[in-house]
Every structure is written in structure tokens, then in C-alpha cells.
Amino acid sequence: MLDTDELVLRYAVPERETPHLRVNFISSLDGAATHDGLTAGLNNADDKQVFDTLRMLSDAVLVGAGTLRQEGYGAMVLDAPAVAWRTARRLPAHPTLAVVSGRLDLDPRSPLFAEAPVRPLVLTHAGAPRDRRRALAAVADVVVCGDDAVDPHRAARELTRRGLTQVLCEGGPHLLGTLVAADLVDELCLTLSPVLEGGHAGRITAGGAQVTRPMRLAHVLTAGDLLLLRYLRAR
Numbered sequence: 712m713l714d715t716d717e718l719v720l721r722y723a724v725p726e727r728e729t730p731h732l733r734v735n736f737i738s739s740l741d742g743a744a745t746h747d748g749l750t751a752g753l754n755n756a757d758d759k760q761v762f763d764t765l766r767m768l769s770d771a772v773l774v775g776a777g778t779l780r781q782e783g784y785g786a787m788v789l790d791a792p793a794v795a796w797r798t799a800r801r802l803p804a805h806p807t808l809a810v811v812s813g814r815l816d817l818d819p820r821s822p823l824f825a826e827a828p829v830r831p832l833v834l835t836h837a838g839a840p841r842d843r844r845r846a847l848a849a850v851a852d853v854v855v856c857g858d859d860a861v862d863p864h865r866a867a868r869e870l871t872r873r874g875l876t877q878v879l880c881e882g883g884p885h886l887l888g889t890l891v892a893a894d895l896v897d898e899l900c901l902t903l904s905p906v907l908e909g910g911h912a913g914r915i916t917a918g919g920a921q922v923t924r925p926m927r928l929a930h931v932l933t934a935g936d937l938l939l940l941r942y943l944r945a946r
Contacts, residue, residue: 731878734887736902754904771878776815786824804828817847819850831850834866892919896944903940924944
């Protein structure tokens, strides 16, 4: 296993009050973002340790609704050591879950909401079904961030307005594609899994305009044959 203290130093953002959007993904060597439709087939305990560390460092975890359903997300609850680390630094015990959803196809009775230690955010648009907005408003703060689609810039401003400056996006590919097109990605943490997948699995981005966003390599960590890469926006 990797050293947790070293991971904190490696991934810490020096100025917490400055808005910073970090995305975390995994890929096979030949570019597949999933194995049999899920990321779990690509990762291991070392990748999970980085995954947990990034959550510990974050104010909010941003996820698309499709990824929540596909990956089987539960409530955004950290383990006891992570809670102790955060509270010792006067941070909330757990990060806020922020869900991006246009259709609001979310169950307000699910543990995702019912067992959440921090009231989640749901970022949607004005055209979302009103009955679903009302149902979710009982268990989450439902925020309109656009007229007929979620505007990523408005969503980012809403998170900052609430003091959630250190944001970790965990997917999915369509959300990342939108963020890349909007030029909102400050950092990419990419795990390269030592496998070749073949088949028709998608990339870590999907949709969005074709753009080029230069990045610079901040570090490379190795865990056996696994590579843990951190890239920052090139200034």
C-alpha cells in the first residue's frame, strides 16, 4: 500500500480558498474507461487508496447522475481516519455530494440521500420535471443552473458561492467532456491500469466540443505495474 501521508502531500492544493476543479479517472492501457461497463474491473487497492485520499481532500464531490446509478453510489460517508483528519483541520467531517442531472431520474428514498451526513446538492436546469424537483427538494438542495441544460459555469459558480472551492469530479465521461469543453478542468488525476481491454469501451470523455487543453505533468506514482498520474492545467 502507498503511504497516506505522502499521498496527502502529493495531492494537496496549496490555496484551499481558490476554486480548483480536479477530476479523477481510471483507464486501461488502450484507453478503455471501464471493464464490462464498470470502473471496478480496472482498479485495485492502491487506486482505491488514492480515490479515498482525494475525497478526503475535497469540499465537494461532483458526479453525473448516470455514473451514480451505474457505479452504485451510496451516501458520501468517509471512514473514521479521514473524518479525524478533516476535523483536525476545521473542515466539515464529510464532503458535500453534488449531483448533475437534467432528467432528475433519482430516487429521493435511496441511501444516497436518506443516509447522507451532509445535505447533497442536485444541479439541474429549468426544464427539469417539476414534480421530481419537488420530491428531491425534500432531501437535497436542488439548484437550477441553466434554462434547458446544466450550464457548467453556473454550476461551478454555485459551488464556489457555497464555499465548496475544492471540487473533485468522479465522472462520468459525458460530464468530463462538458467540463473540458467549458475549460473548467484544473487538474486530472489519471490511473493507468496495466491491462489491455479491447472491445468497445468508451474513453474517459464523451461528447462535448473537440478542443485541446494543454496540461503539465505534476507527478508519477507507481504501485506495482499501476501508474498514478497527476496533471495540472498548463498556465
